[in-house]
Amino acid sequence: MSKSAPIQLSLPVHLPDDETFQSYHPAGNQQLIESLRLAASGQGERITYLWGNAKSGRTHLLHAACALANEQGRQAFYLPLGIHASMSPAILEGLESLSLICLDDIDEVSRHPIWEEALFDLYNRVLEQDNCCLVVSARAPANGVGFLLPDLVSRLNWGIQYQLHPLSDDAKLAALQQRAKVRGLELSEEVGRFLLTRLARDLRTLFEVLDRLDKASMRAQRKLTIPFIKQTLHL
Amino acid sequence: MSKSAPIQLSLPVHLPDDETFQSYHPAGNQQLIESLRLAASGQGERITYLWGNAKSGRTHLLHAACALANEQGRQAFYLPLGIHASMSPAILEGLESLSLICLDDIDEVSRHPIWEEALFDLYNRVLEQDNCCLVVSARAPANGVGFLLPDLVSRLNWGIQYQLHPLSDDAKLAALQQRAKVRGLELSEEVGRFLLTRLARDLRTLFEVLDRLDKASMRAQRKLTIPFIKQTLHL
Numbered sequence: 001m002s003k004s005a006p007i008q009l010s011l012p013v014h015l016p017d018d019e020t021f022q023s024y025h026p027a028g029n030q031q032l033i034e035s036l037r038l039a040a041s042g043q044g045e046r047i048t049y050l051w052g053n054a055k056s057g058r059t060h061l062l063h064a065a066c067a068l069a070n071e072q073g074r075q076a077f078y079l080p081l082g083i084h085a086s087m088s089p090a091i092l093e094g095l096e097s098l099s100l101i102c103l104d105d106i107d108e109v110s111r112h113p114i115w116e117e118a119l120f121d122l123y124n125r126v127l128e129q130d131n132c133c134l135v136v137s138a139r140a141p142a143n144g145v146g147f148l149l150p151d152l153v154s155r156l157n158w159g160i161q162y163q164l165h166p167l168s169d170d171a172k173l174a175a176l177q178q179r180a181k182v183r184g185l186e187l188s189e190e191v192g193r194f195l196l197t198r199l200a201r202d203l204r205t206l207f208e209v210l211d212r213l214d215k216a217s218m219r220a221q222r223k224l225t226i227p228f229i230k231q232t233l234h235l
Numbered sequence: 236m237s238k239s240a241p242i243q244l245s246l247p248v249h250l251p252d253d254e255t256f257q258s259y260h261p262a263g264n265q266q267l268i269e270s271l272r273l274a275a276s277g278q279g280e281r282i283t284y285l286w287g288n289a290k291s292g293r294t295h296l297l298h299a300a301c302a303l304a305n306e307q308g309r310q311a312f313y314l315p316l317g318i319h320a321s322m323s324p325a326i327l328e329g330l331e332s333l334s335l336i337c338l339d340d341i342d343e344v345s346r347h348p349i350w351e352e353a354l355f356d357l358y359n360r361v362l363e364q365d366n367c368c369l370v371v372s373a374r375a376p377a378n379g380v381g382f383l384l385p386d387l388v389s390r391l392n393w394g395i396q397y398q399l400h401p402l403s404d405d406a407k408l409a410a411l412q413q414r415a416k417v418r419g420l421e422l423s424e425e426v427g428r429f430l431l432t433r434l435a436r437d438l439r440t441l442f443e444v445l446d447r448l449d450k451a452s453m454r455a456q457r458k459l460t461i462p463f464i465k466q467t468l469h470l
Contacts, residue, residue: 011246011314015321059320079246082317085294085439086250111435113468114443148433149469198383200346204320208349233348234384 015070015078018207019063025167025175025203032162036061039133040068040076040100046127047159048135049142055202056166058137062102065135074099081108081115089118096125096132107138107145120152134159167203169196176206180224183214187224194226198235209233250305250313253442254298260402260410260438267397271296274368275303275311275335281362282394283370284377290437291401293372297337300370309334316343316350324353331360331367342373342380355387369394402438404431411441415459418449422459429461433470444468 026033038044052058062078069076075098079091082105095101101122109115126134138145141163142156167175173192180187187210199205216232217224229235261268273279287293297313304311310333314326317340330336336357344350361369373380376398377391402410408427415422422445434440451467452459464470 011318011322016323063321078321080318080321083246083315086298086313086315087246088251111433112440112443113434113470114440114447117469151469198346199348205347208347212349234352234386235348 015063015066016204017067019060019204020067021061021064024057024060024064025171027167027171028165029162032164033061035160035162036065036135037068039135040065040074041072042069042074042099042131042133044133045160046133047123047155048133049156049159049161050135050137050164051139051141051161052137052164053166054139055200056164057203058164059104060204061164062104062135062137065100066102069100076100076102078102078104080104081106084109084112084115089115092118092122095122096129099131099133101126101132101134103134103136105138106136107140110146111148113148116147116149116152120149120155123152123155169201172196172201172203172206175203176210179207179210180214183210185210185214185217185224191224191226191229194229250298250301252302254295254439255302256296256299259292259295259299260406262402262406263400264397267399268296270395270397271300271370272303274370275300275309276307277304277309277334277366277368279368280395281368282358282390283368284391284394284396285370285372285399286374286376286396287372287399288401289374290435291399292438293399294339295439296399297339297370297372300335301337304335311335311337313337313339315339316341319344319347319350324350327353327357330357331364334366334368336361336367336369338369338371340373341371342375345381346383348383351382351384351387355384355390358387358390404436407431407436407438407441410438411445414442414445415449418445420445420449420452420459426459426461426464429464 021033021037024033035044035048039048050058066076066078077095077098081103106119126132141161142153147153173189173196176192177187195206195209199209213224213229213232222228256268256272259268270279270283274283285293301311301313312330312333316338341354361367376396377388382388408424408431411427412422430441430444434444448459448464448467457463
C-alpha cells in the first residue's frame with residue numbers, strides 16, 4: 001500500500017436556512033437560548049456545554065448559533081464529531097481564530113485519547129483568545145460521558161453547562177398544529193398523532209414532512225387525512 | 236429571518252491512508268471482503284448491504300473500498316449519513332455517475348420519509364447504470380432497521396447482504412500484539428488488556444494509540460509499561 005497523502009474529500013455540509021433561533025421551540029430552554037444568542041453575537045460565555053438526549057434539538061441550536069453569527073458577519077464553524085473516523089483531529093487546529101466554533105456530539109470521541117487531547121488543546125487555545133466562543137454538545141454532562149482525560153473534564157466543567165429539556169409529545173403535536181395553521185392547513189389531533197407515531201420524532205423530520213404534505217395537499221386539493229398521508233409518503 | 240440560500244460549508248473528510256483491505260483483520264469476514272474488493276474494482280455485485288454492530292469495522296471497510304477504487308483510477312464517494320441533519324437529501328443526486336458509492340450508517344435516516352425516498356430513488360438510478368456499485372452499511376439487516384417505505388426495504392433486500400462478524404477481545408489483543416511486534420515493540424498481554432479496558436474498543440482507536448505509544452517509547456527509551464502509558468496518555 002502506498003504511503004501517499006491521505007485522500008481528501010469534501011462534504012458539502014448545509015446549514016438549513018430554517019434552523020434558526022426563531023424556528024426553535026423554546027419549551028423551558030429560554031435561558032440556554034439567550035446564552036447561545038449572546039455567544040453567537042460575540043458577547044457570551046467563552047465556553048458553553050450543552051447536553052441532552054438524542055433528537056432533543058441540539059443540532060438545531062448549533063445550526064442556529066452559526067446562522068446568527070454568519071448573519072452578523074462573524075465567522076462560524078460547525079463540526080459534527082459523529083464522523084470523527086473520517087476526519088483527522090488536525091481539523092481542530094487554528095479554529096480559535098474564528099468567532100464561533102460549534103462542536104456537535106463531542107461524546108462521540110470519548111475514550112479516544114488522541115481526539116480528547118486535541119479537544120483539550122483547542123479549549124486552551126480558545127481561552128487564550130479574546131474573541132472566540134466555543135459551544136459543544138453532548139448527550140450527557142461532562143462528568144458522565146466517560147472521557148479519559150481528567151484535565152479535559154475539568155476544562156469542560158469550567159464553562160457554563162445547560163441541559164436541553166426535550167419537548168413532550170403533546171408539545172410536539174402543538175408545534176406541528178401551529179405550523180400547519182400558519183400555512184392554512186388543518187391538522188387534526190388524530191392525524192398529528194399518526195405522524196408522531198410513524199415518523200422519527202424529532203421536529204426537524206416532522207416539519208419537513210409537513211412541508212411536503214402541504215405542497216401535496218395543495219396540488220391535489222385534498223385535506224390532510226391519514227389515507228392521503230399514507231399515499232403521499234408511500235407508507 | 237431572510238430566506239436566502241442556505242449557508243454551505245465544506246467539511247474536509249479524510250480517508251485515512253491506513254484504512255485499507257490490507258490493514259483489515261478479516262476474522263470470519265473473508266467472503267464479504269472479497270465481495271467489496273470486487274465492487275471497488277468494478278466487477279462486483281451492483282448493491283451490497285453490510286450490517287454489524289457499532290465499532291465492528293464497517294467504516295474501515297467502506298474507507299478501504301473507496302481507497303481501492305481511487306487507487307485503480309475509479310471515482311468513489313464516501314458519505315456518512317450520521318450527519319444527515321446537516322445535509323440535504325439532494326446530495327444523493329447524480330452520484331450514480333460515479334463508479335462506487337459508499338453510504339455509511341443508512342439506518343440513521345430511517346423513519347425520515349424524505350431521506351428514505353431519496354435513497355430509494357438513488358437505488359433505482361444505480362440499477363439503471365452499467366458501471367456503478369453501491370455499498371451501504373447499517374447496524375441491522377434491512378428488515379430490522381425500521382424503515383418506513385416497504386419499497387425501500389425490498390430494494391435493499393435485492394442486493395447481496397453480509398453481516399460483519401466483530402472481533403473478540405482476544406482477537407483484538409492478538410491484532411494489537413502483532414502490530415506492536417512488527418514495529419519492534421513488546422506489548423505484554425497485561426498491557427494490551429489495560430488498553431482494551433480503558434480505551435474505545437475499536438481497532439482504529441487502539442492502533443492510533445499504539446502508534447503514539449511507539450513514538451513516545453522510542454523518544455523516552457522506555458518500555459511499554461502501564462505507568463509509562465498512563466503518563467504518555469495523561470490518564
